[in-house]
Amino acid sequence: MTEISLEQIKDFNQGLKSFPAADTIRRAVTSNGIDKATLDSKAAVDSQAVFSVEVKTGKVANQMSSGRCWMFAALNTMRHRTADLFNISGKFELSQSYTFFWDKFEKANYFYNNVVKTADLPLDNRKVAYLLETPQQDGGQWDMICAIIEKYGLVPQAVFPESFDSSHSAALNRMLNRKLRKDAVELRALAAQKSNQAEIDEKIKEFNADNYRMLSLVFGNPADVAHFDFEYRDEDKKYHLEKNLTPKSFFKKFVDEDLEDYVSIINAPTSDKPYHKTYTIENLGNVVGGIEVKHLNVELDEFKQLAISQLKDGQSVWFGVDMGPQV
Numbered sequence: 001m002t003e004i005s006l007e008q009i010k011d012f013n014q015g016l017k018s019f020p021a022a023d024t025i026r027r028a029v030t031s032n033g034i035d036k037a038t039l040d041s042k043a044a045v046d047s048q049a050v051f052s053v054e055v056k057t058g059k060v061a062n063q064m065s066s067g068r069c070w071m072f073a074a075l076n077t078m079r080h081r082t083a084d085l086f087n088i089s090g091k092f093e094l095s096q097s098y099t100f101f102w103d104k105f106e107k108a109n110y111f112y113n114n115v116v117k118t119a120d121l122p123l124d125n126r127k128v129a130y131l132l133e134t135p136q137q138d139g140g141q142w143d144m145i146c147a148i149i150e151k152y153g154l155v156p157q158a159v160f161p162e163s164f165d166s167s168h169s170a171a172l173n174r175m176l177n178r179k180l181r182k183d184a185v186e187l188r189a190l191a192a193q194k195s196n197q198a199e200i201d202e203k204i205k206e207f208n209a210d211n212y213r214m215l216s217l218v219f220g221n222p223a224d225v226a227h228f229d230f231e232y233r234d235e236d237k238k239y240h241l242e243k244n245l246t247p248k249s250f251f252k253k254f255v256d257e258d259l260e261d262y263v264s265i266i267n268a269p270t271s272d273k274p275y276h277k278t279y280t281i282e283n284l285g286n287v288v289g290g291i292e293v294k295h296l297n298v299e300l301d302e303f304k305q306l307a308i309s310q311l312k313d314g315q316s317v318w319f320g321v322d323m324g325p326q327v
Contacts, residue, residue, distance in 0.1 A: 005071065040123045057316060058089075065170065068169075073318050074145040075096055075145070076316065078255045079155070083095075083257055089233075089235060090230070093157040094155070094156060095154070095160040095161070097163060097215060098152075099145060099149070099226070102151070103140065104211075106148065107135075107286045109208055110287070111322055115131060115184045119188045119191030120191070132178065135180035136173070136177065138173065141320070148287065148290075149251060150259060150290065152248075153248035155225050160220060161220075162217050172218055179200070186203065211317060225247065230242045230245055231245050264293075265295065265297075265298050266297050267300045273297050273322065275296070276298065277296075278294045280293050
């Protein structure tokens, strides 16, 4: 073991005293904070947000205090198409709360299935510990929003608006995850008793009924928009009324995209992932029996060219990025 000696600390302090800018930097940082004190205005000037290829987009959508960046980004790519096809205002949004409801609901069921699948493993097994640490959370992937849309369709935000907890999801996540862990204990006990699959399925159905009730009280009830009317004025101020739509018929008419035409691409330059093959991630998903999370691994130059080609085709690009180092 290497100990820090008091003599070393004296040397460190002497080195600090010999650093000529120390006092100036200390005053700037302690008064303004690290971010403001280190702001490089020249870097901002050198990084102008002017691009050679641009796609027309609408008003920025606000995910508020929730982890729905992936969901907002995906629905934004779709609302741009709707705005272009039907001359709808850039303020128009698809309901992120509607897809959030179904994502939470389906993730809970996905968790139950993984709990049963790993019931023969001890609680301190890394996979079990991973599942129980965060049974569900706000994040997701392109294929996960596609799985929700394929099963449940879409609705305008005007008919299924944001609730407080859809925009501020921390409290819901704490409450729901506590419940899911409690449910997991019961499911593991049933599996340990060698219960048949019918008994386990019935218990999962009971838990899902509880979850549906809970989420309906938090977000609103999606059954209320099983059929709905959609009225709007286009950019030419012309009034439109579409009656008796369903979430699926709305998606078909107002978005009309074949989600299977899109492939999520990655650049993972590691020896265990040869290029031009697809990869998935174990235990990552939401809809049991739905679209599987899948990524096509391509070389970086090809990755860039595919993104540029999509922009040149007038389509916005959905992408995921790890912002942790920049926050």
